[in-house]
Amino acid sequence: MEHLLLTAHHNGYSRAFNTLRSGQRVTEIQKNMDYLTSVDDASRCMKCGFCMSSCPVYGVDHMESHVARGRNLLIQWANKGEINTEGTYRDVLSFCILCGRCEATCPARISSATLAVQARARLVTQKGLNWTEQLVYRGILKHRSLVARLLGLATKIPGCSINEGKPLRHLADFASIFSRGLALPRLSSPFLSQRIPLRTLPLFGIQRRGEVAFFPGCGLEFFFADSGKDMVFALAEAGFEVVNPFGQTCCGLAVQSAGDLETATLMARKNIDVLSSFAAIVTGCATCSAALKRYGDLFSPKDPIREKARELSQKIYDFSEFLVRPGFNPRQITAFPLRVTYHDPCHLRWHQGIHDAPRKILHALEGVTFIEMKGADTCCGLGGSFGIKHREISLAIQAKKIEAIKKTNAQVVVTSCPGCLIQLMDGVRRHQLPIKVMHIAQLLGRETRGNVKQPLFF
């Protein structure tokens, strides 16, 4: 079964690359760029400076060029060819953590995060990627299934099994050298796809409510497989038949954010192909749902796949968003009383406007005392590669978040994104707080609430 899954991944990639290699590649990227440059316009910026009050990066370094107002001006100048786009300009673009928070305070409703991504993409089109980015984005991310297969094979070598606690178990610790001290979680073994069946049937005795496809993304698949499993079974307990479709790949947001639209588009095509036939697709990764909901923006209006991408976007749900739809009434009993606070992932709060759904679940859980933290909707400071590239700023943003968590006196901080989990776990450990960090699905999981028999919904 594992072999079939990996072969399906590999064939999918090969098809996608062959299509683009046959003389279409440059034209397609150029069409994408034409479309993306029309998504928003830096010249609409009124220079009012409202964005400064909401920007987590400016809140730490107070650099005008690192906040929307200053950067949007530089983007305008660069677009007109009035400034050199080498070195400093590229560096300035990297200082946006892409949280999207400033858009909410901007009177012109400018999507400055999108503008920063467009500007990065323009640079990549003009100057290409450096070798490290090529290695990471076009190698590891584009060949995710190959990496998974190699890791899977390596675990079968005597002495290298993750389960045996030998070398690969410490891969994450080793990797932290490259992640500049950011403690990465250990690889899940086995990966999520090997822990859940292709189809998980609704719990016996529960009214069947339909079928959903589950999109774990890289975080839940490779690092937080336990939470992924909890999510699948929570959906099954809610009456859904959960399918884990073959051939999914990375959502592509990380490479898109770096301006590598070529790789992002390939990933989107593959996922559209695999997911389009389902009526609903649920993911527990805020980054993935944000990416999948905007796949339409990656393709030019003339590209036939754009409509398919937009149709798919209408069927994408964050895990909490899906569970609290009308008609669902959680009646859950936790195994023991818990004081819980919640951190809003930027990709959920600002990119998708989801605020209430996870709180409704937390309020509905008996045994849980929900405490709102101050600034729950401010960034945790990771922002993908930002957290590694600008480590000092990332740590300063993280410290503010940890302070807010501490003041709630909560025992558990819950969130909805594997990226935030990594940053919060790192922060809790760094500040030596006796607080557990969990995905919201883990709070609903049977291990947390005990082996209770009640269904999640009735």
Ligand code: SF4
């Ligand atoms: S998207 Fe976030 S980091 Fe970027 S300018 Fe806006 S508030 Fe600052």
Ligand code: SF4
């Ligand atoms: S809030 Fe909006 S309009 Fe005002 S300076 Fe910032 S980006 Fe420009």
